[in-house]
Amino acid sequence: MGLYLGDGHLVVGRVPVLRVFCADVWPDLIAACEGAMRAVMATSVQRVQKRGCVAVQSYGTHWPCLFPQHGPGKKHERPIVLADWQRTIVEAHPGDFLRGLFHSDGCRTSNRVTVRGKKYVYPRYMFVNESTDIMGLCQWALDLLGIAWRMNRRTSLSVARREAVAALDRHVGPKS
Structure with missing residues (x-):
């Protein structure tokens, strides 16, 4: 929850996707984020390499239920x-x-x-x-x-x- 509030967002489309961005220099944080997603709900978590960071993401119908704070805007x-x-x-x-x-x-x-x-x-x-x-x-x-x-x-x-x-x-x- 704390990582989501800081560096994450939820995109609600046909299948919602939860993304949390973690800097490359913190590999243990990336692993902890992935582990948390798996422990809560995700059966599949992807790491998408970006410039200087990794987007740890998971698609799931129920992510909006777990993060009702999502919405448009900052x-x-x-x-x-x-x-x-x-x-x-x-x-x-x-x-x-x-x-x-x-x-x-x-x-x-x-x-x-x-x-x-x-x-x-x-x-x-x-x-x-x-x-x-x-x-x-x-x-x-x-x-x-x-x-x-x-x-x-x-x-x-x-x-x-x-x-x-x-x-x-x-x-x-x-x-x-």
Whole structure:
């Protein structure tokens, strides 16, 4: 779900197709995306090589049932609301949901600051998304896990406290 909200889309035609785009430099993420599609519904998943990325895709009549958030236009220009049954799943597995969100629209980086002439370096997670609805879902999932976060811009969320970063490390893990 998190990967779909970040890097995926659903094309509803004669036979709907779910596509999630993953950068070539993250082969484990590509495999995890394919595995998730197979685990949920897909009997067949294709990898279509594009310039610098792979479209992991699967055709299936019921993809629109599983992703009722699909619709015309950009995700940040339309409402993104979880169905009640999706909320129940995210409440039970917020770390998995966050893994998808952060692996698509987030990163773990080293923040470098200088305070009174002394330099500090510490790890932090950043999540950036233009959709206020998707940002709200990320905040909600972080709250479910008790992970402290702050908005550093309208479209950018930061997780920087040592214990919060450690907790997110346990759920998100490295993107490889």
